[in-house]
Amino acid sequence: MNKEKKKLSLAGQIFIALILAIIVGLLMQNYADYANDFIKPFGTIFLNLIKFIVVPIVLLSIMSGIVSMKDIRKVGSIGIKTIIYYLCTTAFAIIIGLVGGNLFKGLFPVLSTSDLAYEAAESTPFMDVIVNIFPNNFIAPMSSASMLQVIVMALIFGFSIILVGEKAKSVAEGVDALNLVCMKSMEMILKLSPVGVFCLLCPVVASNGAAIIGSLAMVLLVAYICYVVHIALVYSICVKTMGGISPVEFFKSQMPAMMFAFSSASSVGTLPINLEGVKKMGVSEEVASFVLPLGATINMDGTAIYQGVCAIFIAACYGITLTPAQMITIVLTATLASIGTAGVPGAGMVMLAMVLTSVGLPVEGIALVAGVDRIFDMGRTVVNITGDASCAVIVSNIESKKAQK
Numbered sequence: 001m002n003k004e005k006k007k008l009s010l011a012g013q014i015f016i017a018l019i020l021a022i023i024v025g026l027l028m029q030n031y032a033d034y035a036n037d038f039i040k041p042f043g044t045i046f047l048n049l050i051k052f053i054v055v056p057i058v059l060l061s062i063m064s065g066i067v068s069m070k071d072i073r074k075v076g077s078i079g080i081k082t083i084i085y086y087l088c089t090t091a092f093a094i095i096i097g098l099v100g101g102n103l104f105k106g107l108f109p110v111l112s113t114s115d116l117a118y119e120a121a122e123s124t125p126f127m128d129v130i131v132n133i134f135p136n137n138f139i140a141p142m143s144s145a146s147m148l149q150v151i152v153m154a155l156i157f158g159f160s161i162i163l164v165g166e167k168a169k170s171v172a173e174g175v176d177a178l179n180l181v182c183m184k185s186m187e188m189i190l191k192l193s194p195v196g197v198f199c200l201l202c203p204v205v206a207s208n209g210a211a212i213i214g215s216l217a218m219v220l221l222v223a224y225i226c227y228v229v230h231i232a233l234v235y236s237i238c239v240k241t242m243g244g245i246s247p248v249e250f251f252k253s254q255m256p257a258m259m260f261a262f263s264s265a266s267s268v269g270t271l272p273i274n275l276e277g278v279k280k281m282g283v284s285e286e287v288a289s290f291v292l293p294l295g296a297t298i299n300m301d302g303t304a305i306y307q308g309v310c311a312i313f314i315a316a317c318y319g320i321t322l323t324p325a326q327m328i329t330i331v332l333t334a335t336l337a338s339i340g341t342a343g344v345p346g347a348g349m350v351m352l353a354m355v356l357t358s359v360g361l362p363v364e365g366i367a368l369v370a371g372v373d374r375i376f377d378m379g380r381t382v383v384n385i386t387g388d389a390s391c392a393v394i395v396s397n398i399e400s401k402k403a404q405k
Contacts (some may be wrong), residue, residue, distance in 0.1 A: 025205025097308020302380025
């Protein structure tokens with residue numbers, strides 16, 4: 001008989017922390033000042049650690065990903081089509097998330113507590129937004145956590161390492177090693193998530209009462225509506241028009257992988273089932289073995305939808321209306337960051353911190369959704385792996401038609 005106790009998963013710990021935060025927060029409604037003075041500071045420490053690791057994670061993971069993409073040259077057009085498809089569907093996903101969030105934002109609450117008050121910065125002209133994407137200083141983007149500039153830096157350095165070639169081999173190995181160190185640091189920080197979620201959410205509930213609980217249910221509903229819309233519209237149209245396959249056949253073959261993804265919330269864990277499903281749809285071994293593992297790493301349509309909905313939700317909670325320029329910034333940040341945070345445990349939280357920072361929203365808003373992140377994650381993982389499969393079907397169909405000419 002195995003006496004070893006099964007350890008509760010981090011997701012389970014966070015969910016328990018959410019429930020406890022709500023219960024304790026409701027009990028402390030008459031003592032909200034104590035909650036803000038003595039509980040919230042520990043949550044702030046957790047947030048500071050998240051902010052600390054976000055920039056190096058983004059910079060190094062994108063550089064590492066680009067350096068590894070030297071293999072894309074060997075598969076030529078397959079790699080190019082795959083990257084373009086992933087970036088385009090991710091952009092569509094974040095737009096759907098923003099549209100869905102805006103349609104339902106009237107149902108989101110506005111937090112009136114003075115402690116959570118926040119004034120949005122003046123809107124930046126569109127051309128200034130474009131200009132400000134490109135850094136004019138090496139240190140400033142990292143010290144100010146200007147995420148779009150950090151991503152551009154990573155792209156420049158990553159491609160430069162590839163172009164230098166063999167002489168930069170040691171640099172490439174160093175980038176990979178530092179990336180692993182940063183991801184391990186992120187794992188360590190995320191182990192504090194239950195404590196962080198409790199200490200951040202409890203004072204919010206104590207200050208705002210039961211209204212915040214209803215808002216969580218609403219934001220989850222909005223996110224899942226957007227998940228379904230993206231799968232039903234974007235992927236169905238793509239596989240029908242470019243993949244040469246019926247959407248009904250596609251989803252029938254994809255259903256086992258979708259069910260496993262929903263229960264496991266792991267894109268990488270779903271990979272073997274996803275590979276089996278696309279092969280049944282006639283996808284070649286060469287395409288499937290390249291497109292799906294790459295997609296499990298960099299394709300995050302579901303997470304992009306989550307960013308859009310949560311950005312609108314958090315802005316609404318603080319009484320902020322996002323400008324068109326800010327929404328464009330969110331689209332760009334989430335699309336590019338979907339590659340930058342790939343493979344990082346808690347990638348949704350890291351990306352959300354980046355998105356909020358990029359448009360000047362308070363990162364503290366993460367506490368409002370972090371407690372139910374697992375529920376978000378189940379749905380967004382289904383979207384992510386379905387997007388991977390649709391890409392494999394489309395690229396395989398295009399390549400087979402090219403070979404027949």
